[in-house]
Amino acid sequence: MKLKENGARIVGLVIDYVNGEIDRWEFDLDYSGYVVDYFPAFEREHPRLARRFADTIEWSYANCSWMSNDQFRDEMADALARFAGKVKEIDLL
Numbered sequence: 001m002k003l004k005e006n007g008a009r010i011v012g013l014v015i016d017y018v019n020g021e022i023d024r025w026e027f028d029l030d031y032s033g034y035v036v037d038y039f040p041a042f043e044r045e046h047p048r049l050a051r052r053f054a055d056t057i058e059w060s061y062a063n064c065s066w067m068s069n070d071q072f073r074d075e076m077a078d079a080l081a082r083f084a085g086k087v088k089e090i091d092l093l
Contacts, residue, residue, distance in 0.1 A: 009034060010053070014031075018076050031061060052083055056083040064076075
């Protein structure tokens with residue numbers, strides 16, 4: 001997957017957090033701003049990837065922010081893997 005400028009900025013921030021290059025406090029401060037600033041252009045660049053981002057990374061951020069730092073980092077790593085298509089979804093039904 002090759003992201004253009006705006007998608008790469010947002011996903012790059014998540015990668016930096018998952019890799020431990022920035023701490024949770026800095027990630028939380030920057031993430032919302034990045035989404036506000038870059039997501040609309042990301043949607044224009046790659047509509048389907050932007051939707052996948054919203055369904056994986058943004059969903060995890062919005063629904064798991066209550067977790068401890070280590071749990072949240074693991075969840076964001078899992079969301080990043082789902083976004084990249086590295087993990088098969090499990091159908092339990």
